[in-house]
Amino acid sequence: MERDIYDEDHEAFRDLVRDFVKRHVTNADRERWDANGEVDRDTMKAAAEAGILGLSVPEEFGGGGMLQDYRFRAVVNEEIIAAGAGSLAGAFGIQDDLAVPYLVHMGTPEQQAKWLPRMATAEVVGALAMTEPGAGSDLRGIRTTAKKVDGGYLVNGAKTFISSGATADVVVTFVKTGEGNRPDAFSIVLVEDGAPGFEHGKKLEKIGFHGHDTAELSFTDVFVPDENLLGGEEGHGFVQLMRNLPLERLSIGVAGVAAAQAALDWTLAYVREREAFGSRIADFQNTRFQLADVAATVDALWAYIDRAMRAYANGELSAEEAAKVKFWTTEREWEVLDACLQLFGGYGYILEYPIARAFADARVHRIYGGSNEIMRDIVSRALVGKR
Template sequence: MKRHLYTADHEAFRESVREFVAREVVPHHERWDEQRHVDRETWVSAGKQGLVGLSGPEEHGGGGMFRDYRYRNVLLEELAAAYAGGLASSFSLQDDILVPYFAELGTPEQQARWLPRLCSGELIAAIAMTEPGTGSDLQGIRTTGKKVDGGWVVNGAKTFITSGIQSDIVVVVTRTDPDGGRNAFSLLVVERDMPGFSRGRQLKKIGLPAQDTAELVFEDVFVPEDNLLGVEGGGLAQLKAMLPLERLSIAAQGIAVADAVVATTLGYTTEREAFGQPIADFQNTRFQLAELATEADVTRAYVDQCILAWNDGDLTDVDAAKAKWWATDMQTRVVDRALQLHGGYGYMVEYPVARAYQDARVQKIYGGTNEIMKHIIGGAMVRGARSDR
């Protein structure tokens, strides 16, 4: 079935991405896995080629593609084909979360101050939500911002922070009003050299080793009023407004990886022999390949529709939650079964399917766990049924 998502411009962009991946990613990503971060030079090179900052405003050096996610999706597909999951995830954080935050919530001064360097790859940004005792329940956040003359004094700790070590600026979800309920939280931008801001451990994960993940510590960090992003007390509402794009990004990554794994597994099974014939000639193998390809194709059709809905400004919280839940569950199923078709070789990290297996598991956790996604979907269904009575 022909795919109708892309235009000739998107396919021309794909050629540029492929050239970048071949030159700047494939020779290095195993080393990135070992050193547990991507070289900063790669960020700058990607910026020069227009591969980061795609969602940023053109007047600040971005690609102006905030409402055409197809360009970002091309990049995800090509990075998935190279099994560069750590880089894909890091770029997604920058382009699908942080750049839109600054573009949508920042003052003109903040945009001029940070967006050009975010879009060029010279600045790496992070967002700090999760705390040691708080996961998906953001209202349980304990990091505090005490109001003082000219700003806030921030104290607390965050964990599981992507780009935590390399980040130059961090958007910190902070409790600025102890009694404010849902209006208790604000987004404060903490900069690398602010006194009292330090990095804790760089965390070792079972997957995405090239994606630098760390603990952050805030001890009496003074954050000036000019570093308030958005409205004081509007943190949770601002986070919620940006979640559909983050979840679409995770879903898009899920189907991109699944497609890559299906293609790799097809190639492996047609070449690998057992009992005197290619294992692709066994009925069970063909049944498995058929199921994997069909699951991926059906999921891609829905995610493509979500991408078009985002482009039109119509992607709802519920549709994004469906895409995130389904695509990441599908991804883990497909990768697990593809690994089985590789036999013992599938368990060896030198084989791409093993890396995909390690990287896939977190997809069902970050961006809101898949259980939270089901809660969002089911809650909307129940509210809709009651309103129809």
């Protein structure tokens, strides 16, 4: 089905992204990121230079000024995921959809001036650290504290599963500054790489996204100056988190739909070529029906996610709607990837094939950004309340 959310600016931008992909997203690049467990900084800088990273940084700070209009980010996701480089799309997403928005929406003018120009060029890469070994879904259970001392805070605790956590220069860190678990007990601080007591732990070995680092972080009496308290006021951490969640969830949905589309395209090409029993795999009725189902699902996914992008652009994507979008799109993505992989037979299980990598990458879409069970909880609370 024809999509109608892009205009000629987006299509011109798509050409730019394709050109970047041609030059910087070769098999050799992808293999290097996978072997190193991270995307190298030169690639991030080249993307920023080409104008496809740093899209969410306001123009006055040297970025693309597209934070409220997700369509350009969607084009980046589509093209990079279609090139089989989910890890690169993930690394871009952490910068543009997670780290930068906290500074744009909640940073003081001084914080914005300090960080955003360098985030626009990828000289500075950011990460967002909420999850801890003992608290993921239940973020009010975090134990990392930031204790007020003269001129700043002393941060103690540990975070885990932090995307870009091994390579980040600045970590937007969710901490406790008060007692108990009321919303105003939490704040966000910007922890800088190199601060004494701040350690980037080992890169975690994952089943997917091999080329994007995910790490543990530890904080032992890390001094964070007052000027690094996000927004300059204590007790706003929860509200700040809530402010950005719809974008985070929309972004996961878009990546999921882009992966579903890519899987369909790879599979169509494959089943036309591969033969068994003297005919193309494409000629078996099962293949044809599976593909018909997948194609209809992918159309529905675009229709839904495009509508969500519009709602976001108009400031109308509520927490409940974003939760719905996140869980529904990523559940369908999973079904699509599974059906497509099956049509590749054994090759679908081999990581050399993009379908295998995309399948492994897709699994975490149902877990992070708020698990899909938590998403359903949010939606059902809005529907029927909760005693």
